[in-house]
Amino acid sequence: MLFLPLPFVVALFLLALLAALLRGRDERPNPVFVALIALCALQSVMVGLRWGYGVTGVGYLMPVLAACLPPLVYVGFRSLVHRDEAVHRLGTSVHAVPLAYILVLMVFAPRLIDGALVALFVGYALALLALGRAGPDALDEVRFDSVAGAHRALRIAAGALLVAAAFDLVILADFEWSIGVNVAALAGNANVLMLLFIGWAAMATSRVRATVAPAPAPGPDPALAAADRDVLARIEALFSEQHLYRDENLTLSRLARRAGVPARTLSGAVNRLTGGNVSQFVNSHRIAEACRLLAETDLSVTQAMYQAGFQTKSNFNREFLRITGLSPVAWRQGHGKEESGS
Incomplete structure (x- = not known):
C-alpha cells in the first residue's frame, strides 16, 4: 500500500x-x-x-x-x-x-x-x-x-x-x-x-479587495470633539440621504473619500464618539435598515439582508445578534411580520 x-x-x-x-x-x-x-x-x-x-x-x-x-x-x-x-x-x-x-x-x-x-x-x-x-x-x-x-x-x-x-x-x-x-x-x-x-x-x-494608527485617547480638547462631531455628521448625512451603507463594496477608504476626510480622521472620530470601529458603526446602520425591512415589508430575511448591504449570512446573523440580542427570525416574530422564506 x-x-x-x-x-x-x-x-x-x-x-x-x-x-x-x-x-x-x-x-x-x-x-x-x-x-x-x-x-x-x-x-x-x-x-x-x-x-x-x-x-x-x-x-x-x-x-x-x-x-x-x-x-x-x-x-x-x-x-x-x-x-x-x-x-x-x-x-x-x-x-x-x-x-x-x-x-x-x-x-x-x-x-x-x-x-x-x-x-x-x-x-x-x-x-x-x-x-x-x-x-x-x-x-x-x-x-x-x-x-x-x-x-x-x-x-x-x-x-x-x-x-x-x-x-x-x-x-x-x-x-x-x-x-x-x-x-x-x-x-x-x-x-x-x-x-x-x-x-x-x-x-x-483571497477575494477581499484592497496603518491606521490607534485612535488617540479621548481628551477634553473641545476643538477635537467638535471636529469629531462634524465628521460623524457628514457620515450620517451620507447614510440618511444617499443610503451609502447599503453599498456592499463599501470600505473605510471609499467612505472617507465620499465624506471628504482622511480615513484616519474618520476612524478616530467614530472610535471616540461611538466606542466602536467603523465596521461596527456601518453595520449598526445596516442592521437598523434590515430591521425596518423585516418589520414593514414581506421580504424574506435573506432579501432584507442583501438590501441592507450584507453579503454573507454568517456576518449578518452575527451582527444582528450583537446589536439586537435576537436572531432575525425571532426579531421579526416579535415585530409584526412572519418569515416568508429564507
Whole structure:
C-alpha cells in the first residue's frame, strides 16, 4: 500500500482550495494570495519529499521557498491597506532583500541559514501584528462585510509564522542535544501546521479587495470633539440621504473619500464618539435598515439582508445578534411580520 505522508495530503488540500478559488466567477481573486496558496502547496510537497521519502536534494530549494513565504504573507495583507503608489512600489521591492540574503548565506555561510529564517519569520510576524494593531479599521481597503474575517486571518497568519519560528528553534536545539534524532517528525509537523494555517488565511482573504494608527485617547480638547462631531455628521448625512451603507463594496477608504476626510480622521472620530470601529458603526446602520425591512415589508430575511448591504449570512446573523440580542427570525416574530422564506 502506497504511503502518502501528511505533507502531501496538505498539499493536495491546498491545491484543491486553489482550484476552487480560480474557478470562482464572482470576483477576481487577489493575485498575491493566489501566489501564497500555491507557494504553501509547493513547500508542503518539498517537506513531504525531504522528510517523508528522504529526498535530500530538495533541501537546497526549501530555504529559498521558506524565505519567500513571510514577505509574501506581509505583502498580501499590506495590499489591503490604502497607501501611496510610489511608496508602495518602493516598499514592495524591499521585500526581495530577505531572499537575496538567504541565497548569499547558502553560498558563503550555510550554517547561519536556520537562524536567519527564524529571525525572518519572527520579524514578519511582528510586522503583521503591527499592521493590524488598529483592529479591523486598519484594513481600510476591505469592504465592511469582510473586514472582520480579514483581520482575523491576519492574526492567524502572524501566529502561524511565530509557531513556525518556535519549532525551528526546537529543531536547532534537537540537533545540538540529540544529533537530530527527532528532526524529521518536528520539521514535518511544524511545517505542515504552519503551511495549512497560512494557506487557510490566504484563502479566507483571497477575494477581499484592497496603518491606521490607534485612535488617540479621548481628551477634553473641545476643538477635537467638535471636529469629531462634524465628521460623524457628514457620515450620517451620507447614510440618511444617499443610503451609502447599503453599498456592499463599501470600505473605510471609499467612505472617507465620499465624506471628504482622511480615513484616519474618520476612524478616530467614530472610535471616540461611538466606542466602536467603523465596521461596527456601518453595520449598526445596516442592521437598523434590515430591521425596518423585516418589520414593514414581506421580504424574506435573506432579501432584507442583501438590501441592507450584507453579503454573507454568517456576518449578518452575527451582527444582528450583537446589536439586537435576537436572531432575525425571532426579531421579526416579535415585530409584526412572519418569515416568508429564507
